[in-house]
Amino acid sequence: MRILIIGYGNMGQTYANSFVSSGFVSSSDILILNRSEVDKKNRYSIQKSNFNTKPSIEIFDVDIIILAVKPQDFETLSNNIKAFIRKEHIVLSVMAGVTITSLIKNLNCTKVVRSMPNIPTQIGLGMTVFCASSDIDRKELFIVQNLINTTGKSIYIDKEEMLNAATAVSGSGPAYVFYFMNAMIESAIQLGFSKSEAEFLVSQTFIGAVQLQNRSTLSHQEWINKVASKGGTTESALQVFNANHVNDDIKKGVEAANNRAIELGNKK
Numbered sequence: 137m138r139i140l141i142i143g144y145g146n147m148g149q150t151y152a153n154s155f156v157s158s159g160f161v162s163s164s165d166i167l168i169l170n171r172s173e174v175d176k177k178n179r180y181s182i183q184k185s186n187f188n189t190k191p192s193i194e195i196f197d198v199d200i201i202i203l204a205v206k207p208q209d210f211e212t213l214s215n216n217i218k219a220f221i222r223k224e225h226i227v228l229s230v231m232a233g234v235t236i237t238s239l240i241k242n243l244n245c246t247k248v249v250r251s252m253p254n255i256p257t258q259i260g261l262g263m264t265v266f267c268a269s270s271d272i273d274r275k276e277l278f279i280v281q282n283l284i285n286t287t288g289k290s291i292y293i294d295k296e297e298m299l300n301a302a303t304a305v306s307g308s309g310p311a312y313v314f315y316f317m318n319a320m321i322e323s324a325i326q327l328g329f330s331k332s333e334a335e336f337l338v339s340q341t342f343i344g345a346v347q348l349q350n351r352s353t354l355s356h357q358e359w360i361n362k363v364a365s366k367g368g369t370t371e372s373a374l375q376v377f378n379a380n381h382v383n384d385d386i387k388k389g390v391e392a393a394n395n396r397a398i399e400l401g402n403k404k
């Protein structure tokens with residue numbers, strides 16, 4: 137199986153690295169198209185000659201094409217590569233908001249898998265939600281899912297609009313977690329810890345809390361209740377969060393991300 141990855145940034149590199157390190161695809165079967173030259177340190181075991189800055193008929197002699205450019209760059213990209221796409225190509229897109237209809241129309245292809253991964257795919261702990269056009273058969277879907285699973289866990293969905301929701305929850309989600317962690321680190325520093333101590337405290341707190349919840353049958357609220365003693369310290373913090381509508385604001389943020397994903401899709 138030969139794969140062409142278009143766009144070699146965060147996601148393109150993650151896919152290349154995961155395919156090679158899982159042993160699922162040989163590095164000689166991975167071709168890259170990136171608009172600028174790629175540094176040696178980011179090439180992993182893929183040889184220099186497999187990297188290209190211009191499309192050509194040779195590099196499109198592949199089974200699967202992965203689109204990992206920013207949604208805003210898709211229009212220019214599609215104009216550049218449309219002539220090289222064949223009906224047999226399976227196109228796997230990770231672009232936020234770009235719909236299956238738009239991919240089919242702009243690339244003149246029929247076999248499309250649209251996915252939404254997230255950044256922990258870089259260490260094999262990603263969450264990817266994906267769906268497919270009707271021309272993708274079960275065997276092709278199985279192959280693509282195996283590829284995606286080299287980067288973590290995945291779920292298949294029938295309703296494409298749920299991909300926008302997945303973008304808002306698991307796609308953008310790691311940034312929300314880092315945002316909350318940053319605020320806690322800043323508080324810890326204000327309370328007198330050094331930066332490295334503060335980062336250590338917060339990081340281990342997140343790891344511990346997530347693992348604890350994962351290994352139990354208790355809900356998040358039940359765990360909150362176990363930590364927050366009546367009249368204690370946690371309760372004081374939670375009262376401030378609630379008075380400031382932190383819970384509602386997080387929901388508003390996720391909703392804004394969902395709306396933006398829809399908007400990006402409507403632009404195409």
Ligand SMILES: NC(=O)C1=CN([C@@H]2O[C@H](COP(=O)(O)OP(=O)(O)OC[C@H]3O[C@@H](n4cnc5c(N)ncnc54)[C@H](O)[C@@H]3O)[C@@H](O)[C@H]2O)C=CC1
Pocket residue numbers: 142143144145146147148169170171172204205206207209212213216230231232252253254255307
């Ligand atoms: N970063 C993240 O956490 C996630 C990103 N995504 C999606 O993945 C896509 C890529 O995101 P990142 O990897 O973060 O972006 P990035 O900016 O790191 O990488 C994009 C790459 O595409 C290249 N590129 C742009 N136009 C090109 C063209 N016409 N031909 C060839 N190469 C071109 C750029 O030079 C760059 O190397 C986006 O569509 C985003 O919605 C999806 C889930 C998570």
Ligand SMILES: O=C(O)[C@@H]1CCC=N1
Pocket residue numbers: 232303307308
């Ligand atoms: O922020 C973005 O648009 C992309 C999609 C999900 C994560 N990053």
